[in-house]
Amino acid sequence: MPAELLIEAIVSGILLGCFYAAVSLGLSVAFGLLDVPHIAHPAFLILGAYGVYLLNMYGADPLLSGALLAPLFFVLGVGFYRAYHALFEKRGSDAGLRGLSFLFGVSFIVEVALILVFGVDQRMVDAAYIGASVSLGELRVPTRMLVAFGLALLLSAALAVYLSRTFTGRAIRAVAQDQVALSLMGADPVRIKQWAFGIAMATCAPAGALLIVVGPVDPGLGRLYIGRTFCVAVLAGLGSVKGTLAAGIILGVAESIVLSSFGPSWAPAVAFGILLLVLAVRPTGLFGR
Amino acid sequence: MKPARRALLFRASTIALAWMLAALPSIGRAQEKKPVRVGFSIAQTGPLSSAGKSGLLALQIWRDDVNARGGLLGRPVELVVYDDQSNPAMTPGIYTKLIDVDKVDLLVAPYATNPTAPIMPLVKQRDLLLIGNFALDANAQIRHDKYFNNQPWASARDSAAPYLALCRRLGAKTIAILAADAEFAQNLAKGIRAGLAEHGLQPVYDENYPPNTVDFSSMVRTIRSRKPDAVFVASYPSDSTAIIRAVNEIGVGDSVKLFGGGMVGLQYASIMEALGSQLNGVVNYNTWAPEKTMDFPGVRDFLARYQALARQANVDPLGFYLPPYDYAIGQLLEQAVTATRSLDHGVLAKYLREHEMQTIVGPIRYGPTGEWARPRIVYVQFRGIVNRNVDQFRSPGRQVIVAPAAFKTGEAIPFNRAHQ
Numbered sequence: 001m002p003a004e005l006l007i008e009a010i011v012s013g014i015l016l017g018c019f020y021a022a023v024s025l026g027l028s029v030a031f032g033l034l035d036v037p038h039i040a041h042p043a044f045l046i047l048g049a050y051g052v053y054l055l056n057m058y059g060a061d062p063l064l065s066g067a068l069l070a071p072l073f074f075v076l077g078v079g080f081y082r083a084y085h086a087l088f089e090k091r092g093s094d095a096g097l098r099g100l101s102f103l104f105g106v107s108f109i110v111e112v113a114l115i116l117v118f119g120v121d122q123r124m125v126d127a128a129y130i131g132a133s134v135s136l137g138e139l140r141v142p143t144r145m146l147v148a149f150g151l152a153l154l155l156s157a158a159l160a161v162y163l164s165r166t167f168t169g170r171a172i173r174a175v176a177q178d179q180v181a182l183s184l185m186g187a188d189p190v191r192i193k194q195w196a197f198g199i200a201m202a203t204c205a206p207a208g209a210l211l212i213v214v215g216p217v218d219p220g221l222g223r224l225y226i227g228r229t230f231c232v233a234v235l236a237g238l239g240s241v242k243g244t245l246a247a248g249i250i251l252g253v254a255e256s257i258v259l260s261s262f263g264p265s266w267a268p269a270v271a272f273g274i275l276l277l278v279l280a281v282r283p284t285g286l287f288g289r
Numbered sequence: 290m291k292p293a294r295r296a297l298l299f300r301a302s303t304i305a306l307a308w309m310l311a312a313l314p315s316i317g318r319a320q321e322k323k324p325v326r327v328g329f330s331i332a333q334t335g336p337l338s339s340a341g342k343s344g345l346l347a348l349q350i351w352r353d354d355v356n357a358r359g360g361l362l363g364r365p366v367e368l369v370v371y372d373d374q375s376n377p378a379m380t381p382g383i384y385t386k387l388i389d390v391d392k393v394d395l396l397v398a399p400y401a402t403n404p405t406a407p408i409m410p411l412v413k414q415r416d417l418l419l420i421g422n423f424a425l426d427a428n429a430q431i432r433h434d435k436y437f438n439n440q441p442w443a444s445a446r447d448s449a450a451p452y453l454a455l456c457r458r459l460g461a462k463t464i465a466i467l468a469a470d471a472e473f474a475q476n477l478a479k480g481i482r483a484g485l486a487e488h489g490l491q492p493v494y495d496e497n498y499p500p501n502t503v504d505f506s507s508m509v510r511t512i513r514s515r516k517p518d519a520v521f522v523a524s525y526p527s528d529s530t531a532i533i534r535a536v537n538e539i540g541v542g543d544s545v546k547l548f549g550g551g552m553v554g555l556q557y558a559s560i561m562e563a564l565g566s567q568l569n570g571v572v573n574y575n576t577w578a579p580e581k582t583m584d585f586p587g588v589r590d591f592l593a594r595y596q597a598l599a600r601q602a603n604v605d606p607l608g609f610y611l612p613p614y615d616y617a618i619g620q621l622l623e624q625a626v627t628a629t630r631s632l633d634h635g636v637l638a639k640y641l642r643e644h645e646m647q648t649i650v651g652p653i654r655y656g657p658t659g660e661w662a663r664p665r666i667v668y669v670q671f672r673g674i675v676n677r678n679v680d681q682f683r684s685p686g687r688q689v690i691v692a693p694a695a696f697k698t699g700e701a702i703p704f705n706r707a708h709q
Contacts, residue, residue, distance in 0.1 A: 005514055012506050019503070111334070119603035120338035121559035122526060126677075131567065133538040142506060142538040215503065216530045216563065220335050220375075224501040259507040264498035265470060 017252020018152035032239030042222035043107035048208020066209025077201025237288025328393030335375025347612035351619030443660035445480030451692035461518035465494035474523035526554030565676035570707030617648035
């Protein structure tokens with residue numbers, strides 16, 4: 001493999017990996033910190049993407065639309081977790097499996113609702129940075145992937161700072177470690193968890209914006225992201241924000257190098273091969289607690 | 290029993306008997322009016338649903354038309370439809386239900402190759418008539434004698450031939466092949482590979498990609514580094530969009546004279562509108578384009594009616610790709626049933642095998658494997674496309690037919706020139 005092509009593959013992989021990390025951040029919080037197997041996370045990403053598409057029809061920039069929709073998704077997440085907690089978490093030991101079925105059901109409902117409202121056609125958005133590229137010497141990089149890279153870094157940094165520097169953020173990390181201890185400290189674990197789930201859901205809005213910036217979306221696209229987002233979240237070490245970014249980049253670079261050298265057919269095998277290898281050596285993931 | 294009570298019972302029995310006798314003719318009439326049930330699955334969700342929804346609308350228009358003409362054999366036509374979710378794993382179960390539980394009279398195959406392939410053994414085992422719906426080479430190995438595919442190309446080689454001829458005409462010596470890891474795309478790629486030696490083409494890149502690929506930049510860069518004269522892509526809708534975007538953003542190289550081939554999705558209005566000027570220069574297969582050589586009797590009238598309904602139904606507003614052919618499926622069944630006055634699958638298959646059928650997509654005669662005897666896949670080159678304007682595709686000159694010769698409305702312009 002020529003050095004020039006290898007450099008291009010690495011750059012491409014880093015950009016793609018950051019995109020993977022951005023769409024997996026919410027799942028890292030929901031699954032990693034709250035133990036909610038949020039299989040409907042990709043469906044909400046698609047919902048976010050369609051929200052951005054709607055606003056873009058009125059001329060709003062996709063990234064700005066993602067930011068505007070984030071508070072709405074936060075409220076949706078808080079409400080969603082309250083329902084999930086009341087219906088499943090509060091009940092006995094088999095709640096996990098029933099909760100998983102519920103989340104599967106929710107993802108199908110979201111998909112069908114989108115089909116009924118928007119139809120099954122693919123949707124895309126317009127923005128100056130879509131369809132353009134930046135030349136770095138001989139290397140041409142799609143601007144939309146640079147945007148994904150930048151936003152992923154911003155989201156990860158904001159979330160990492162929030163979880164480590166604020167009182168609520170530290171409470172969220174505490175609830176992931178020991179709910180009983182948190183209760184003894186006078187905090188309500190359920191309220192903390194619903195706040196955290198709201199944050200997880202709020203990330204679906206900007207990440208959904210990235211999804212529709214990077215490529216076209218259709219209501220069924222979420223199914224393709226279930227495996228990939230869970231792979232990133234588990235590889236990262238459940239709940240680790242910087243781990244999510246690192247895992248995304250590792251998967252992106254590995255995929256990109258394999259695509260360029262051995263052929264595209266091997267890319268998914270390599271991604272999941274890395275996951276198996278890491279779990280075998282380090283069962284808690286790269287940055288697991 | 291008291292006499293009064295006996296008389297009451299007698300009177301009640303008489304009334305019941307009289308009612309039953311009176312009801313008999315209407316029961317007979319209901320039997321006569323029992324609908325002819327046409328069963329099929331068609332993607333209403335998943336990646337094939339964009340075309341699937343438009344195809345279903347076309348078959349519904351045919352159903353309404355045939356019922357307005359008095360139905361089939363004096364009986365109304367009813368469609369029994371299931372959504373196969375674009376998932377080949379669903380179709381064997383759906384078709385078993387259609388045959389054994391719904392007991393449909395006639396069967397139409399699911400839309401597209403991947404969902405059709407798994408039902409072929411079942412249909413052959415039950416010896417049933419099946420009208421194919423855009424399935425490429427689905428009967429090539431099974432060789433079921435009651436299968437009649439409605440699709441304007443008979444095999445992967447047929448579909449590849451015009452593209453390979455274009456390669457030769459534009460002086461291409463090397464080719465890159467990129468195909469999705471799925472039945473239809475693989476069949477298309479096989480057709481191209483089979484004809485490479487005959488057309489003096491050297492493959493410099495030949496890879497398959499998995500269906501859930503997000504970004505094609507790395508693949509496009511690798512293709513560019515091999516400097517091919519032609520690029521053949523066999524892809525599905527979301528991939529097609531991503532590939533066209535990647536080509537526009539990072540470029541595929543100045544050496545490329547021909548780009549496109551088997552990209553599914555570039556026939557759908559929503560994708561054509563969204564990609565806009567990025568499509569210029571791409572040469573891709575199609576089944577119908579608003580060019581003068583494709584003016585078959587009735588097709589424009591059908592499209593006008595389809596387009597009026599499509600807007601309300603939130604489906605493809607142009608409907609060039611699948612709808613005329615799905616309406617023609619109805620016409621095939623209607624002609625065969627009307628001519629033979631039978632719903633017997635053997636009788637209908639014999640009729641379809643021996644007669645030329647008149648449809649809105651032109652006359653159709655079937656060959657020995659149930660494919661069109663005279664294949665007619667066309668390759669169009671996108672030209673003069675502007676952004677965000679779906680109406681431009683209704684006019685001739687935007688999708689110029691560059692192959693085959695019989696339907697050509699213009700010469701192919703090299704991609705590296707036409708794209709600029």
